Amino acid sequence: MRESKRGSNEKDSTMCKENNHSPLHNKEASDSDLPLEAARETDGFDQVFDMQMNRRSAFKRITAGLVAGVGAAATSCSVTGSEKSAEKAQMEWEEYFKGNYKVMTDEEKKATVRRIEKSYEQNTGKNLNVSSKGATPGVLFGYAFNISKCQGYMDCINACVEENNQDRSSQMQYIRIHEIEKGHGINFEKADDNYYHEVPAKNHFYMGTQCFHCENPPCVEVCPVQATWKEEDGIVVIDYDWCIGCRYCMAACPYDGRRFNWQTPEIKESEVNKNQHYLGNRLRKKGVMEKCTFCIQRSRTGKNPACVEACPTGARIFGNLLDPTSEIRWVLENKKVFRLKEDLGTEPKFWYYMD
Numbered sequence: 001m002r003e004s005k006r007g008s009n010e011k012d013s014t015m016c017k018e019n020n021h022s023p024l025h026n027k028e029a030s031d032s033d034l035p036l037e038a039a040r041e042t043d044g045f046d047q048v049f050d051m052q053m054n055r056r057s058a059f060k061r062i063t064a065g066l067v068a069g070v071g072a073a074a075t076s077c078s079v080t081g082s083e084k085s086a087e088k089a090q091m092e093w094e095e096y097f098k099g100n101y102k103v104m105t106d107e108e109k110k111a112t113v114r115r116i117e118k119s120y121e122q123n124t125g126k127n128l129n130v131s132s133k134g135a136t137p138g139v140l141f142g143y144a145f146n147i148s149k150c151q152g153y154m155d156c157i158n159a160c161v162e163e164n165n166q167d168r169s170s171q172m173q174y175i176r177i178h179e180i181e182k183g184h185g186i187n188f189e190k191a192d193d194n195y196y197h198e199v200p201a202k203n204h205f206y207m208g209t210q211c212f213h214c215e216n217p218p219c220v221e222v223c224p225v226q227a228t229w230k231e232e233d234g235i236v237v238i239d240y241d242w243c244i245g246c247r248y249c250m251a252a253c254p255y256d257g258r259r260f261n262w263q264t265p266e267i268k269e270s271e272v273n274k275n276q277h278y279l280g281n282r283l284r285k286k287g288v289m290e291k292c293t294f295c296i297q298r299s300r301t302g303k304n305p306a307c308v309e310a311c312p313t314g315a316r317i318f319g320n321l322l323d324p325t326s327e328i329r330w331v332l333e334n335k336k337v338f339r340l341k342e343d344l345g346t347e348p349k350f351w352y353y354m355d
Contacts, residue, residue, distance in 0.1 A: 002151075002153060002198060002199060127274065128274050128276060129274055129275050129276065130276045130277070130278055130282055131275075131276065131277045131278065131297060131300075132277070132278045132279075133277070133300050133301070134231075134232075134300075135231050135232040135233035135235070135300070136233065136300065137232075138320075138322055139233045139320050139322060140233055140234045140320065140321045140322045140349075141213070141233050141234050141235060141294050141299060141318070141319070141320065141321070141349065142234070142318070142319065142320075142321040142328050142332075142349040142350070142351070143212075143213075143294070143316070143317070143318050143328070143349065143350045143351070144316075144317040144318075144328050144331045144332070144335075144337065144350075144351045144352070144353060145207070145208050145315060145316060145317075145350070145351070145352050145353075146314070146315040146316070146317070146352075146353055146354065146355065147205055147206070147207055147315075147352055147353070147354050148315075148354045148355040149313040149314055149315035149355070150177070150205075150206040150207070150208065150311075150313060150315040151199055151200045151206065151312075151313055151315075152177055152179055152195070152199035152200055152201070152204075152206040153199060153312060153313075154177055155310045155311060155312055156175055156177070156208065156306075156307035156308075156310050156311050156316065157173055157175045157177065157307075158310070159306040159307055159309070159310030160173070160174055160175050160292070160295075160305075160306055160307050160310075161173060162271070162273065162306070163273055163281065163295060163298070163305075163306035164273070164280070164281040164293075164295070164306075165265065165267055165272060165273050165276070165281050165282070165283055165284075166265065166290070167261065167263065167264075167265035167266055167267070168265075168266055168267055168268075168271075169263075169266045170262065170263065172259055172261065172265070172290065173259075174210050174211065174257075174259065174290070174291055174292040175208055175209070175210045175292065175307060176193045176208065176209045176210070176256070177193060177206055177207070177208050178191035178192070178193045178206065178207045178208070178209065179191060179192045179193065179195050179199075179201060179204050179205075179206055180204060180205055180206070180207060181203060181204055182203050182204060182205055183203075186207065188209075191207075207352065208315075208316075209255060209256065209257070209340075210257060210291075210292040210307075210350075211236060211253075211255070211257035211258070211291045211292040211293075212255050212257060212339075212340075212346070212348030212349065212350035213230075213234055213235055213236045213292075213294060213348065213349045213350065214230075214236065214346040214347055214348045214349070215230075215234070215346070215347035215348075215349065216345060216346050216347050217230055217236050217346065218252040218253065218254065218344075218346060219236070219249035219250075219252050219253050219257075219258065220236065220249075221252070222248040222249060222251075222252045223248060223249055224244075224246060224248065225242055225243070225244055226242070227239050227242035227243040227244070227289075228243070228249055228289070231279075233300070234321075234349050235293055235294050235296055235299070236291075236293075237279040237280075237293060237296065238279070238288070238289055238290070238291065238293075239279065240282070240284050240285065240288045240290075243288040243289050245260065245287040245288055245289065247260055247289065249289055250289060254341050254344055254346065255340060255341070255348070257291055257292065258289050258290070258291045259289065259290045259291060260288075260289055260290075261284060261286060261287065261288055261289070261290050262286070262287075263286055264285060264286040265283065265284055267283075275297055276297055277293075277296045277297035277300070279293065279296055280293045280295070280296035280297045281293070281295070281296075281297055292305075294318070295307075299318070304318050305318055317331055321349065331351070331353060332351065335353040335354075335355075336353060336354065337351040337352065337353040338351070338352055338353075339351055339352070340352075
């Protein structure tokens with residue numbers, strides 16, 4: 001028996017009604033905004049950090065766009081509308097997104113990374129290493145969790161918090177470990193994921209959940225600003241510069257895989273993980289969505305996610321699903337595996353199995 005280890009990041013978080021501007025921007029926000037023509041000339045980072053815009057005006061802008069978009073969608077889907085009007089509506093919707101929510105080029109990504117590194121160096125005198133490394137061809141990441149081996153120690157949670165620069169003063173945890181009583185099936189409503197006692201508890205088993213990196217992610221479909229998407233290696237990512245904090249993705253996720261960041265992450269400078277990825281564990285501002293990224297800063301350099309390395313019982317398996325010699329392929333081919341909520345058609349790349 002052993003006590004579960006949970007870090008100091010478990011204090012109750014305070015839910016704020018208004019989101020402050022980024023710590024990189026100290027000027028007082030107002031309801032005024034830059035013209036769309038000026039916004040088009042800057043990338044996502046500039047538009048978020050340089051605009052004089054508070055949460056109200058941000059929603060005002062996106063609402064205006066969504067109203068136009070909903071009208072376009074309604075016209076394009078109408079059985080009474082002509083084919084010409086439907087085509088016109090579709091073109092208007094595509095032009096709206098092309099003008100206001102453009103995809104960053106490789107050069108813009110590199111420029112943004114350089115600004116992030118320079119800003120941190122100016123503020124702290126320390127150096128950051130922020131990567132924008134893309135997916136490797138022929139790689140599709142997958143994850144398997146051995147229910148027989150997990151003992152509920154929570155080393156994985158603490159490792160995840162430290163690796164991914166999560167807030168230390170709130171319950172910003174991407175991973176949940178659920179303690180479930182044996183004999184009652186898998187019932188998360190009756191599970192306890194806030195236990196403080198010696199583990200493993202008698203007549204209980206443990207299941208971990210996090211972002212499942214679905215092949216058909218509903219969170220991506222509902223994002224009104226295309227701030228989240230699925231990469232070629234299967235990792236579902238978030239661009240924190242584009243996220244407006246509407247939490248539609250949080251509501252759409254059937255696996256409770258997303259977290260909203262109610263406050264600017266508080267991390268001692270000495271504890272900041274300086275090996276970061278633009279789409280992963282880089283330092284976030286207040287008011288954006290966060291989640292597991294399979295430790296993209298590690299996995300794309302050939303390493304396992306921090307939770308896999310930290311697990312003392314070997315309950316977590318990670319690897320390339322396209323590699324027939326990988327351990328995860330062996331598990332899928334030789335063990336009895338299952339996934340949660342198969343009927344939804346989300347095709348999560350996260351399996352459970354037992355010895």
